[in-house]
Amino acid sequence: xxxxPSPFAATAVERRQLSVQxxxxxxxxxxxxxxLVPVLGILAVLxxxxxPGLTWSFLTEKPQRLGAAGGIWPALVGTVWLTATALLxxxxxxxxxxxxxxxYARDNRLTRAINLAIVNLAGVPSIVHALFGVGAFVHFLxxxxxxxxxxxxLAVMTMPVVIVATRxxxxxxxxxxxxxxWSLGATRWQTxxxxxxxxxxxxxxxxxxxxxSRAVGETAPIMFTGAVFLRLVPPESVFDRTMALSFHLxxxxxQVTDVPRHVPFxxxxxxxLVVLTxxxxxxxxxxxxxxxxxx
Amino acid sequence: xxxxxxxxxxxxxxDGAWWRDWAARVLVSLGGISAILFIVAIIVFIxxxxxxxxWNRLSWAELLTGARWEPTANPPxxxxxPLLAGTAWITAVAMLVAVPLSFAAAIYIGEFATxxxxxxxKVTIETLAAIxxxxxxxxxxxxxxxxxxxxxxxxxxxxxLNAGVILGLMAAPIMTTLxxxxxxxxxxxxxxxxEALGATRWQVxxxxxxxxxxxxxxxxxxxxxxxxxxxxxAVLMASGHRLLPPTSVFDSAATITATIAAELGExxxxxxxxxxLFVLGLVLFAITFSINLLADGLVRGRRRxx
Amino acid sequence: xxxxxxxxxxxSVRGLSVRYGxxxxxxxxxxxxxxxxxxxxxxPANAGKTxxxxxxxxxxxxxxxxxxDGTVTFAGRDLRTIRNLYALRRRIGVVFPLPVGLPLxxxxxxxxxxxxxxxxxxxxxDEIVERCLRRAALxxxxxxRLDGLGSLLSGGQQQRLTIAxxxxxxxxxxxxxxxxxxxxxxxxxxxxxxxxxxxxxxTIVLVTNLVQQAxxxxxxxxxxxxxxxxxxxxTEALFSGGARDQRTTDYLEGRFx
Numbered sequence: 017x018x019x020x021p022s023p024f025a026a027t028a029v030e031r032r033q034l035s036v037q038x039x040x041x042x043x044x045x046x047x048x049x050x051x052l053v054p055v056l057g058i059l060a061v062l063x064x065x066x067x068p069g070l071t072w073s074f075l076t077e078k079p080q081r082l083g084a085a086g087g088i089w090p091a092l093v094g095t096v097w098l099t100a101t102a103l104l105x106x107x108x109x110x111x112x113x114x115x116x117x118x119x120y121a122r123d124n125r126l127t128r129a130i131n132l133a134i135v136n137l138a139g140v141p142s143i144v145h146a147l148f149g150v151g152a153f154v155h156f157l158x159x160x161x162x163x164x165x166x167x168x169x170l171a172v173m174t175m176p177v178v179i180v181a182t183r184x185x186x187x188x189x190x191x192x193x194x195x196x197x198w199s200l201g202a203t204r205w206q207t208x209x210x211x212x213x214x215x216x217x218x219x220x221x222x223x224x225x226x227x228x229s230r231a232v233g234e235t236a237p238i239m240f241t242g243a244v245f246l247r248l249v250p251p252e253s254v255f256d257r258t259m260a261l262s263f264h265l266x267x268x269x270x271q272v273t274d275v276p277r278h279v280p281f282x283x284x285x286x287x288x289l290v291v292l293t294x295x296x297x298x299x300x301x302x303x304x305x306x307x308x309x310x311x
Numbered sequence: 312x313x314x315x316x317x318x319x320x321x322x323x324x325x326d327g328a329w330w331r332d333w334a335a336r337v338l339v340s341l342g343g344i345s346a347i348l349f350i351v352a353i354i355v356f357i358x359x360x361x362x363x364x365x366w367n368r369l370s371w372a373e374l375l376t377g378a379r380w381e382p383t384a385n386p387p388x389x390x391x392x393p394l395l396a397g398t399a400w401i402t403a404v405a406m407l408v409a410v411p412l413s414f415a416a417a418i419y420i421g422e423f424a425t426x427x428x429x430x431x432x433k434v435t436i437e438t439l440a441a442i443x444x445x446x447x448x449x450x451x452x453x454x455x456x457x458x459x460x461x462x463x464x465x466x467x468x469x470x471x472l473n474a475g476v477i478l479g480l481m482a483a484p485i486m487t488t489l490x491x492x493x494x495x496x497x498x499x500x501x502x503x504x505x506e507a508l509g510a511t512r513w514q515v516x517x518x519x520x521x522x523x524x525x526x527x528x529x530x531x532x533x534x535x536x537x538x539x540x541x542x543x544x545a546v547l548m549a550s551g552h553r554l555l556p557p558t559s560v561f562d563s564a565a566t567i568t569a570t571i572a573a574e575l576g577e578x579x580x581x582x583x584x585x586x587x588l589f590v591l592g593l594v595l596f597a598i599t600f601s602i603n604l605l606a607d608g609l610v611r612g613r614r615r616x617x
Numbered sequence: 618x619x620x621x622x623x624x625x626x627x628x629s630v631r632g633l634s635v636r637y638g639x640x641x642x643x644x645x646x647x648x649x650x651x652x653x654x655x656x657x658x659x660x661p662a663n664a665g666k667t668x669x670x671x672x673x674x675x676x677x678x679x680x681x682x683x684x685x686d687g688t689v690t691f692a693g694r695d696l697r698t699i700r701n702l703y704a705l706r707r708r709i710g711v712v713f714p715l716p717v718g719l720p721l722x723x724x725x726x727x728x729x730x731x732x733x734x735x736x737x738x739x740x741x742x743d744e745i746v747e748r749c750l751r752r753a754a755l756x757x758x759x760x761x762r763l764d765g766l767g768s769l770l771s772g773g774q775q776q777r778l779t780i781a782x783x784x785x786x787x788x789x790x791x792x793x794x795x796x797x798x799x800x801x802x803x804x805x806x807x808x809x810x811x812x813x814x815x816x817x818x819x820t821i822v823l824v825t826n827l828v829q830q831a832x833x834x835x836x837x838x839x840x841x842x843x844x845x846x847x848x849x850x851x852t853e854a855l856f857s858g859g860a861r862d863q864r865t866t867d868y869l870e871g872r873f874x
Contacts (some may be wrong), residue, residue, distance in 0.1 A: 037513040041423055048424075048432060051487075054480050055439050061454055091339070112342020118337060132607060133346040139534065139603045140353065141541025143568045144445070147592040150575070152354035154323035172349050179346070196717040196779070198679055200730040200786060201707030203332035210729065215720055235444025236543040240575050247399060262445045262468075269449050271550060277643050280453065284446045295441045299434060310720040310768055323700045328733065332703075 062288060064283030074282060078248045083268040084275045084304025088283060093250040094163075094258030095232055095290075098242070101167025101254055102231040103176060103224065109171070110227075111220060118181070118186035119167040119208055125166070125294055138176035142236040145173045148243040165241030170231045177230060178223040185219020185305075218305040222298045229294035234285065235262040261287050349367060357596060359574055361589030368583065369590065380554045380565075382574065382584040389587050391594075396556035397471070397564030404475025404560060405539040409482045410532060416483070417490035417531075440484035444545045451549025456590020465561045469551035472560040477549050479541040486535040492519055517595045530606040537602040541595065543568040567591050624689075627652045627820045628673065633687035635668040637680070642668040646687070646846040648839055650790075655812065655821045657835025657852060658827055661873065664841035666824040670792045673711060673822070674709040675702050692789060707734060710783025714795040716775035717780075718767035723750075723759050726767040726778055730786040745785055752815070752873050753781035773804030782810065782872055784815075791821045797830065828869055832856050840865045 026034065077087030113130070121127040151171030159165035189212050197207040213220075235243075243263040251258040265283045268275050369389065370377075377390020420432050453592050455476065456468035463472075505515045521528070551563025552573060565573075571588045578585035628650035635643040641674070643665035648841075658666050668683075675696055677683040677723050689696045699705050707730065707862040727746045736742060746763070750756040750853045758766070767778050776796060783791060793812075797805040812821060812834055825831050831838050832852060839849040840862070847862050848855075858864045867873060 032512050033514065037511045040513045041419075044415045044419040044423065047412060048419040051432075051439060051483065052435055055435050058442060058450055061448075061450070065453075070383060085551075109342050109345050110780075112339045112501055113346055114342075116339040120336060121343065126344075130343050130346050132604070133350040135607060136600055136603050139537050139541070139599050139600060141569050142356065142832055143543040144353065144541070144592050144596050144599075145709065146543075146575075147357050147571065148353045148362070151360045151589070155580075156356065172353075173348070174557065175346070189418060191718045192713070193613055195676075195679070196711075196713065196719060197729075198676070198715075199674060199706060199709075200733070200782065201703045201713035202707075202729075202733050203328050203703050205332040205335035206328060206733050208335070210733075211719055219439060224471055231443055233445065234439075235443070235445045239572065262443060265449065266446050266544060269341055269445075269452055274547035277453070278480055280449050281579070284449050286447055287443060287751075291441050291443060292438065294436055295437060310766060321704050322694060324704070325701055326704070329701055329703060526686070 041093040059288075062281055062285040065278055066114065066283070066285035069278040069282035070285050072092055074288070079246065079264075081274075082246060082272045083264060084272055084279065088261065088264060088286065090248055090250050090259045091259040091264040091283075092286075094243070095261040097163050097251050097254070098167050098170060098238060098259055098260055099228050099231045101163055102170035105168055105171035106175045106178050106227055107220075107224060110175045110223060111182050113175070114179045114182035114186060115208060118183050119204060119212065134176045134179055138180075140173075140293050142173065142234060146207075146237045146240055148172070149237055152295055154241055160255065161240070161244075161257050162242050162255045163251055163258050164242070166260075167254070168260075169237045169241045170234060173234070173237055174227040174230045177226045178220075181223035181226060182220050184214065184217035185222070188219070189215050215310065218301045225294045225301070226300040229291045229298075232290050232294070233262055235266050237262055239266070261290075322377070330520070353596065354593075356616050357589050357592045361586040361593060362581050364586035365400070365590050369587065371609035372586075374590070380570070380589060382578070389583075391567070391591065393554050393556045394565055394567045394570050397550065398566040399551060400471045400557045400560070400564055401474045401478060401546060401566060402536055402539045404471055405478035405482055406532065407536050408476055408479025409486055411481070411496065413483045413486035413490055413531070413580070414528070416487045417494060418516060419493040419507070421491045421522070422512065423504065435457060436484045436487055439480065442481075445543040445548075447477050447481055448548030451545060455549065459561075463561060467547055467551055467561075469562055470561050470563045471550065471557050474546045474566075475560065477545050478542055481542060481545065482535040482538040483536055485530045489531035489534060490524075490528055493524040493531060495546040496527060496530060497523045516599075526609045526612060530609040533602050533609070537599045537606075540551070540602075541568060541599055543572050567595055571595075624848070625651050627692060628822075629688070630692040631667070631676055631688045631690075633672055633685070633689060634667065635672050635677075635686075636684050638682040640736065641786045642844055643672070644844045647843075648846055648849050650820060650822060651837075652820055654836040655816055655834050657831035657838040658822065658824045658841055659826075659831050659838060660841035660847075661868070662826075666841050667794055667842040669841070670711070670822065670824060672793055673704050673790070673792060674711060675699075678702060695715070707786050708789045710780075710786055710788035710791045711790070712776070712779050712783055712793045712796045714798045716772050716779050716799060718770055718775040718778050720766060720768045722764045723734070723778065724763040727785045730782065730831045734786070749781040749784045750778075752784050752811065754811050755781055776800050776804065777808065777811075785873055789819055791815065791819055792824075794824045795826050796812040797825070805830075812817075829872065833864050840868060844866070856872065 056127065074087045075092065076089050078089055080086035087128060117127065146169065149165060153159045153165035153168045154161055193211050194207055197211050238260055242257055244257045245259045245267055247257060247259050265280060265287060268283060269280045372391055374391050376392055378386060378392050379388040379390045380393055381388040400453060416436065420429055424432060451473050452469070453475045459468035459473055501519050501523065502515050505519045546566050547569035550565060550569060552565045552569055553563035554565050557564040571591055574584070575588050578588060624648045630646055630648050632645040633643060636640065646669065658669065659739065660666055671677065671680065671683065672685045672689060677685045680845065715834050719729065724746055728742045731742060731745050733824060746755060750759065758774060767775065770778060774800070796808065815821065823831065823834060835852045837849060838852045838855050840847045842864055847865055848860065850859060855865070856869065860869065
């Protein structure tokens with residue numbers, strides 16, 4: 017290996033720099049992998065501890081002994097009610113707001129105020145949303161503690177999710193399509209209905225899924241607005257109070273004594289299966305959107 | 312019917328399409344304005360519930376510095392210092408966990424990782440973000456609690472450390488995403504210019520990308536703080552909820568959020584206790600609102616300069 | 618005299634200025650476009666040609682910051698007094714520099730405008746689609762795949778689809794903005810044939826970056842420079858040394874632009 021040094025051979029300094037780079041890269045990769053540990057760890061713990069208890073009868077039977085035994089059927093049904101109510105309120109409002117911001121709003125104070133409001137709605141602590149729900153929906157609007165009050169509270173909280181997902185997909189529709197459509201004499205609304213919305217459905221669906229995933233998991237906003245500790249009959253209207261999966265998990269973990277160790281894990285596993293199914297769906301939508309190009 | 316050429320009737324007729332467009336404009340504007348309306352309503356409703364007490368009987372000095380939170384004692388004491396201190400401790404631990412994790416992940420994902428590994432990491436982080444708060448609470452209660460007792464030989468495992476680690480992990484995904492956005496916002500031309508001078512990838516990141524991304528990175532930390540700060544159920548379950556200012560990470564502690572959640576159900580509507588919880592809520596709102604405003608200003612300021 | 622001129626002028630533009638915020642794009646343009654002529658507009662980049670077209674169909678409503686001053690009279694109506702601008706745009710077809718096939722089927726691309734205007738009958742729509750696609754010299758290429766996405770056609774086909782779509786509104790006026798910029802020469806020639814043919818039915822304003830295209834097609838030509846209309850003249854006169862302004866001559870002879 018003797019002979020004149022090649023002009024491309026690394027100098028000592030360059031070699032050191034490169035090995036620093038290798039080291040840093042390795043370090044970063046390790047730290048990033050650390051994020052995998054809680055995800056896999058939590059899933060593993062939930063499956064191992066809660067999996068055996070997650071039987072068909074656990075899902076379909078009523079709870080006994082305050083949830084220490086029996087199943088979670090009323091809580092499951094209640095969660096569906098709450099989520100549906102939240103969605104029915106948040107979806108139209110959120111989609112409308114997104115359409116406004118993407119298709120109508122100009123760069124002025126009002127638009128900046130709306131954007132700031134959305135950021136803050138998303139950033140306000142969930143317990144503050146709960147207080148708002150108590151003040152506004154339970155007392156002021158006289159919904160009482162009910163599915164309606166809890167659903168509205170969840171809706172206000174999750175509206176930013178719908179707005180952001182929808183706005184992003186609206187803005188992904190090229191400007192040229194709008195210009196072309198307008199020049200045909202289409203109104204703004206016709207353009208939105210016939211060209212823009214059909215091409216952003218996947219974004220709206222992503223918003224729906226994310227709302228469901230958020231609403232299913234939230235506890236604080238519903239605990240004072242409509243969720244109850246125990247109610248063995250499923251709700252019959254939005255003015256009923258209801259059990260909910262997340263709140264049930266909270267109570268069997270902290271409020272009830274003599275709960276067998278596996279019960280909270282089984283409830284948590286159910287909850288997380290619902291949430292992760294929703295999230296996988298939203299990821300799948302995103303990929304499908306990327307794969308199926310229309311222009 | 313399409314009008315015949317030459318006709319210019321109808322240029323003034325406001326037809327169905329025109330009115331539908333008008334109605335749609337009104338409706339979606341209402342949707343947009345509803346966001347502002349909700350924020351204002353949050354302030355109004357929370358303030359109004361606590362206003363009477365805050366105005367007439369509350370000592371703000373005691374609320375902010377008083378060391379005893381005894382709302383049900385006689386006479387009741389409303390010193391929220393233990394809650395403020397608990398919140399600060401737990402948030403600090405959370406940031407010690409979340410900042411290195413999220414910055415490392417953002418740099419790795421944004422600047423090094425490619426292809427399917429990158430996609431998988433992103434899916435992992437999304438999954439982490441999707442785990443509901445109450446499930447984190449169960450993990451804190453049932454998994455971390457015994458682990459902390461074992462490893463650190465402490466009598467209780469429900470403490471600042473437990474809640475802080477959990478909040479850190481909960482805040483990490485959003486911080487990673489925001490930090491990655493901040494890195495992505497640094498123009499590629501800067502990277503290329505530095506690489507053309509023979510800098511290694513890491514030198515480029517360290518000397519060019521990170522300094523330029525600093526406002527965005529600060530914003531991500533701020534918003535992470537806001538997240539950790541406002542988290543409720545997980546903290547309530549994992550912190551031990553002890554109403555004394557913590558002096559080490561192994562002390563149990565209580566936060567503002569957890570206290571509201573724990574006591575709102577027991578306080579009689581419109582009692583002083585009930586009202587003081589709304590005052591706390593207003594304090595929480597004010598702090599998170601300022602954090603959001605500040606973060607927004609940081610990101611906006613950077614955009615203006617770029 | 619005045620009434621006679623008004624009868625043959627489809628468009629009358631007086632003192633037209635366009636600005637975007639502070640930036641002035643077009644200033645003090647006066648010109649007339651006669652019925653059933655092809656009116657060419659030539660000029661280098663940033664001469665205000667596109668802004669001129671935008672002002673004609675009142676696109677200022679959709680362009681943030683765009684502000685129009687002056688009078689444009691279209692078919693005897695001052696544009697500023699028209700209440701339903703959508704109805705105005707239905708009478709003016711536009712073809713953009715880059716072809717825009719909407720992400721709809723080819724059929725729906727052409728049927729969109731009639732549908733929005735209230736045409737429901739399938740037979741009538743079929744008839745409009747076929748007629749417009751034939752007029753745009755696209756029918757033979759796409760008649761067997763009318764369900765295919767219009768946005769996935771080739772550039773040249775999309776540009777002809779855009780023309781077919783513009784014709785489907787039965788416009789009085791067709792505005793073309795550098796339509797050949799993204800189109801191959803063969804398609805350009807075919808479209809030019811179509812345009813010559815269309816002159817019998819409607820009026821065309823043709824903005825082009827190709828001086829020779831204006832010469833081939835336009836009856837009269839305007840030369841725009843730096844936001845002003847330098848001169849308007851009969852195309853033949855202009856190209857056979859009849860330009861009154863030295864800048865026009867320089868541009869036509871390729872000394873700048």
